[in-house]
Amino acid sequence: MDIVNPALEDYLLAHCTPADDLLRDLVEETHAASPGTKMQISHDEGEFLSMLVRLTGARFAVEVGVFTGYSSICIARGLPADGRLLACDVSEEWTAIARRYWKRAGLTDRIDLRLAPAAETLRALPQEPAVDFAFIDADKVGYPTYYEELVPRMRTGGLIVLDNVLREGRVIDPAVQDAADIAIRQTNDTITADDRVESVMLPVRDGVTLVRKR
Numbered sequence: 042m043d044i045v046n047p048a049l050e051d052y053l054l055a056h057c058t059p060a061d062d063l064l065r066d067l068v069e070e071t072h073a074a075s076p077g078t079k080m081q082i083s084h085d086e087g088e089f090l091s092m093l094v095r096l097t098g099a100r101f102a103v104e105v106g107v108f109t110g111y112s113s114i115c116i117a118r119g120l121p122a123d124g125r126l127l128a129c130d131v132s133e134e135w136t137a138i139a140r141r142y143w144k145r146a147g148l149t150d151r152i153d154l155r156l157a158p159a160a161e162t163l164r165a166l167p168q169e170p171a172v173d174f175a176f177i178d179a180d181k182v183g184y185p186t187y188y189e190e191l192v193p194r195m196r197t198g199g200l201i202v203l204d205n206v207l208r209e210g211r212v213i214d215p216a217v218q219d220a221a222d223i224a225i226r227q228t229n230d231t232i233t234a235d236d237r238v239e240s241v242m243l244p245v246r247d248g249v250t251l252v253r254k255r
Contacts, residue, residue, distance in 0.1 A: 044207065044244040057088045064111065067142050071109045074138070080108045082178065082204065086246050087115035090176060090202065093251075094119025097200050099173035102126045103166075105159045105187050106179030110139025116176060117148045126152045127166075129159035129179075159183065163190035170196045170254070178204035181221035184228040188252075192237055195254040201238075203228065207248025 107130035117126045155162045172194045211217040232240050240252045
């Protein structure tokens with residue numbers, strides 16, 4: 042499902058802050074290492090994340106799903122100099138690339154990488170609401186768990202951003218019963234019914250939901 046007309050792709054990318062050499066190099070290396078990958082966010086979505094982090098005034102952010110670190114860089118760049126990003130992933134291979142680019146970007150001191158199942162990392166966080174910003178873009182089956190672990194830990198006004206909430210349109214096809222698609226439908230419905238938050242689903246790339254803690 043083309044949420045945005047493909048003919049507008051170049052125009053859209055040409056009308057946001059352009060990627061610098063570091064981000065372009067990261068995209069090139071990622072695509073060389075994993076041809077045809079869809080796991081890396083697009084540049085416009087990265088700029089969207091940076092903008093949201095700055096607008097919320099976030100100081101402590103959490104990322105669930107790092108891959109090669111593009112979104113980590115975008116989030117960390119939106120934080121103040123003394124801000125911190127807790128980045129959760131399980132792949133030593135892919136995050137090794139991320140670490141190199143974090144170092145090149147001068148962001149190593151802002152990013153704390155935890156190589157462990159994200160649910161375990163989130164459950165180990167203090168229970169008090171201290172997280173300002175969170176980005177979920179990992180295994181889709183885990184979305185319900187990641188959401189439930191994060192909401193109580195978000196400060197009032199804190200923002201959770203969930204990626205791939207439309208699953209290329211499969212969320213509206215009842216014939217699709219893949220575990221990942223079922224989990225995303227469940228998460229989407231949970232958010233809509235959750236009186237702890239207010240939310241909006243946007244047709245950005247593969248669907249992005251913004252969830253603000255009341």
